[in-house]
Amino acid sequence: MQSLKNYNPTLFLDKFRGKDFSGEWPTLPEIFTITVKRFGSRNAFTDWDTDAGSKRTYSYNTVFNQVNTLAQWLIENGIKKGDHIAVTGKNSPEWATVYLAALFAGATICPMDYALHESELENLLATAKPKFLFVDTEKFDYFNNKENSFKVFALNRKNENYIFTLKPSKDVRLTQFPEENDIAAILFTSGTTGKPKGVMLSHKNLVSDAFIAQYNMIINEQDVFYALLPIHHAYTMLAVFIESICIGAEIVFGKSMAVSKLMKELKEGKITMLLGVPLLFNKLAAGILKGIKEKGPLINFIMKSLMNVSYAVKKVTGINIGHKLFAPVLKQANINTIRIAICGGGPLAKSVFKLYNEMGIDFVQGYGLTETSPIIALNPIQHFKIQSVGQYFAGHMQMKILNPNEEGIGEICVKGPMVMQGYYNMPEETAKMFTEDGWFKTGDLGWLDKENYLMLSGRCKNMIVTEGGKNVYPEEIEDSFQLETDIQQITVQGYIADEQKKSEELEALIYPADSLFEKLNLKRADVSQEARDSVYEKISAIVSKINKNLQPYQRITRITILDTPLEMTTTMKVKRNYKK
Structure with missing residues (x-):
């Protein structure tokens, strides 16, 4: 394994400077052009046609020509x-081509969440005011048949005005190239609460973050990244799409989280870089543990023993025998080709983090926000800490804890080239x-150890203060339930236990998993008191x-069983607008 010591991922740029x-950093069109010069014949974009299930792969040279034409x-x-220029649709080579072509034309790209309802997209479009909208087939007719202030074009060949049929009538010189401090993308995000905002990210923000992240992670043109999570989201957009085109790696575009498609794409795509959120890794881990358990007590004991040995060897020597x-x-x-797995979008249970490393997969966590392009911390593979969401990139950015309490916990603040230019048309916000x-306030609570590793505690606005004055971070408690497969969703909030004292205790809102109803031989639709009591008891x-493993002030004292799941974001986080 190549050492991170004295590693410089930007060294090759000197040849092209x-x-x-x-500029100090290349723009996105510039870095893509450099990659085409270096790796033009290598695979760039791969997906499976949704009609016939056939594989499509485009080389960097082909993509470059398609981008230039558009x-x-x-x-x-x-x-x-x-x-x-706005784009909304499933992950695809077409989506990525629009993104790059907009930038090559000097425009600003506005990626939008395809899971939003048409009325919600209309609200974002009214704010963004694009000249063109490129949209996937399910929503194409809706927008194409309306009077709009923008022109509508298709990401899918089923529709008219399909992007790969759009060709100039004559040779047009590209002379509107952006500069590094120009806005490359406006990402509309609501996080998990509040009014959606347009985060303005410059070319410098995005390209610098893609390269700075590599100081804690060695990747190269041989890697195959899996774009499974929605690509409009900052995490996938930077850590998969932009990261890949900076180094000449291949991107496999996943269009669905359906297990059958996921397994097919993992196997046939020969994925080496798997980036996901806790929900994805928890499901995969649960499947692995179930398979081991089904082999019987003796095999289960042997496997667990070998896993402990594998983890100890890796931590002490750095040698990965588990793979x-x-x-x-x-x-x-279907994860035997995976070289590195990265979890973002929220803290992962330590037990899950450890499991993957025991099994021989280099598994780490990262941390960031849309407003920071997004990566600002990443665990180095050769010196990871399972309790940490990553080590920040000292020497390339700054991080500090604002107003820490006696435990060192306070608001995480950062400075660096990846910090946004601001919210679109919202100077006060x-x-x-x-x-x-000039420090950017993340809104997250955490603390730093002596080696600059960041430990998350929760969101500032979510913190609960108990009667005894203890600070409780609901995310930490929710993380304790990540391997409980009979619970599909759990969200912790405070409630007033004593109106006179106004003392606050903890309530868990829980949506049971289908597996629990199967074990109880019940239908979810069964609303009888007997059925409800059985579910509540389990x-x-x-x-x-x-609760036994939590501090007394962290323990849940009230349970509410939900009949319907709480609304989630595209990165599988509950929208915390549920207060009862």
Whole structure:
């Protein structure tokens, strides 16, 4: 394994500095052009056609030609530098081509969440004011048949005005190239609460973050990244899409979280880089553990013992024996080609983090926000800490804890080239996010150890203060339930236990999993008191088990069983607008 010591992922850029780019950092069109020069014949974009299930793969040279053709067409059809172009749809080579072509034409790309309802997208479009909208087939007719202030084009060949049929009538010179401090993308995000905001990210923000992240992670053109999570989201957009085009790696576009498609794409795509959220990794881990348990007590004991040995060897020596030791198990789960797995979008249970490393997969966590492009901390594979969401990139950015309490916990603040330019047309909201001396306030609570590893505690606005004055972070408690497969959703909130004292205790809102109803031989639709009591009894037993491992002030004292799941974001986090 190549050492991170003295590793410099930007060294190759010196060969192109002054010729292919003149700024501190290349713009996205510049870095993509450099990658095409370096790796033009290598695979760039791969997906499976949704009709026939056939595989499509485009080389970097092919993608470059498609991007240039569309960029010329955009300019011929009136796109000026700084104009907005919106894109919304499933992950695909077409989506990525629009993104790059907009930037090659000097425009700003506005990726939008395809899971939103049409009325919600209309609200974002009214704010973004794009000249063009590129949309996937399910929503194409809706927008194409309306009177809009923008023109509508298709990401899917089933529809008219399909992007790969849009060609300029003559050769058009691309002369509207952006500069590194120009806005590359406006990402509309609501996080888990509040009014959606347009986060303005410059070319410098995105490209610098893609390279700075590599100081804690060695990747190269041989890697195959899996774009499974929605690509409009900052996490997938940067850590998969932009990261890949900076180094010449291949991107496999996943369009669905359906297990059959996931397994097919993992196997046939020969994925080496798997980026996901806790929900995805918890499901995969639960499947692995179930398979081991089904082999009987003796095999289960032997496997657990070998896993402990594998983890100890890796931590002490850095040698990964688990990948060979558990090769059949990994192959059965179609994750045997995975070299590195990264979890973001929220803290992962330590037990899950440890499991993957025991099984021989280099598994780490990262941390960031849309407003920071997003990566600002990442666990180095060779020196990871399972309790940490990552080590920040000292020397390339700054991080500090604002107003820490006696335990060192306070608001996480950062400075660096990846910090956003602000919220689109919201100067007052932008100002609230920064301290007077220019530190960006993340809104997250945490603490740093002596080696600059970050430990998350929760969101500032979610913190609960008990009667005894103890601070409780609901996310920490929710994390304790991540391997409880009979619970599909759990969200912890405070409630007033004593109206006179106004003392606050903890309530868990729980949506049971289908597996629990199967074990009880019940239908979810059964609303009889007997059925409800059976479900409550099982859930209560799980909560009691977890409570034993929590501090007294962290324990759940009230359980509410939900009939319907709480609304979630596209990165599988509950939207915390549920207060009862």
